[in-house]
Amino acid sequence: MKNLSKFFIPAVYVGIICVMVLSVMLVVSGIKSFLNEEDNYKYTLDDVFEEDILPVVKTNSDLIIKPYVSDKVKIGKYYYDYESTKDKQESSLIMYKNTYIKNKGIDYVSDEDFDVVSILDGEVISIEDNEVYGKVLTIKHNDNLQSVYCNIKDVLVSVGYKTSQGEIIASSSGSELDKKNKSLLHFEVINKGKQINPEKVYSLNISELK
Numbered sequence: 001m002k003n004l005s006k007f008f009i010p011a012v013y014v015g016i017i018c019v020m021v022l023s024v025m026l027v028v029s030g031i032k033s034f035l036n037e038e039d040n041y042k043y044t045l046d047d048v049f050e051e052d053i054l055p056v057v058k059t060n061s062d063l064i065i066k067p068y069v070s071d072k073v074k075i076g077k078y079y080y081d082y083e084s085t086k087d088k089q090e091s092s093l094i095m096y097k098n099t100y101i102k103n104k105g106i107d108y109v110s111d112e113d114f115d116v117v118s119i120l121d122g123e124v125i126s127i128e129d130n131e132v133y134g135k136v137l138t139i140k141h142n143d144n145l146q147s148v149y150c151n152i153k154d155v156l157v158s159v160g161y162k163t164s165q166g167e168i169i170a171s172s173s174g175s176e177l178d179k180k181n182k183s184l185l186h187f188e189v190i191n192k193g194k195q196i197n198p199e200k201v202y203s204l205n206i207s208e209l210k
Contacts, residue, residue: 061120061165062206062207063204064203065120065165066202067108067116067118067119067149067185068108068114068185069115069117069166073110073114073185074108074109075106075107075199076108076109077091078091078103078199079092079103079195079197079198079199080102081197095177096132104195105150106187106198107178107184107185107186109181109183109184111181111182112182113153113171114172114183114185115171116171117166117168119139119147119189120139120145120206121141121162123139123160123161124158124159124160125138125140125146127159130150132177133150134150134151134153134173136152137149137150137155141206145189145190145191145209146189146191147188147189148187149169149170149186150185150186150188151175151177151185152173152185153170153172155169156168157169172185191209
């Protein structure tokens with residue numbers, strides 16, 4: 001019996017060691033298999049994304065858009081047009097310090113502040129504070145055309161910044177010129193150095209401005 005024990009006990013130890021080695025080998029093999037499957041899974045996802053998803057492409061448009069997107073915005077005062085009726089001209093006058101000023105743009109108003117957007121691609125050439133119109137931001141679109149955004153706040157761009165059409169550049173704000181409405185944007189379009197009626201240029205191609 002003692003002789004049998006001499007062989008049996010070492011055999012048990014050897015068996016245990018073999019089982020442990022085999023277990024370690026199985027675990028390592030399983031990890032390698034998992035990593036290989038994970039790599040294949042990543043490649044599969046990459047292939048799916050490359051085939052099914054198209055890159056977002058920025059589209060440029062030469063059609064002039066309005067300087068806002070909210071459907072709650074309305075016109076407070078129109079552009080002063082020398083060819084308009086007397087009543088229309090009178091409604092286009094701005095009262096400031098007991099003096100009437102001819103409106104050289106359009107006053108867009110709303111009961112709440114609204115986002116102000118760039119009407120075309122361009123470059124911000126100035127941001128200034130004006131006694132009458134508050135903060136004024138000017139964007140140059142080409143050698144002839146500029147857009148001017150007045151009475152704004154929360155400006156998101158700086159001088160030299162390249163804007164994209166429809167990009168939010170600021171928000172409207174309250175104005176001493178129009179206390180009836182909570183928020184106002186005074187907007188002007190300058191073509192070849194002269195203010196023109198903004199309402200006549202929307203949806204026009206920039207090349208159509210003469």
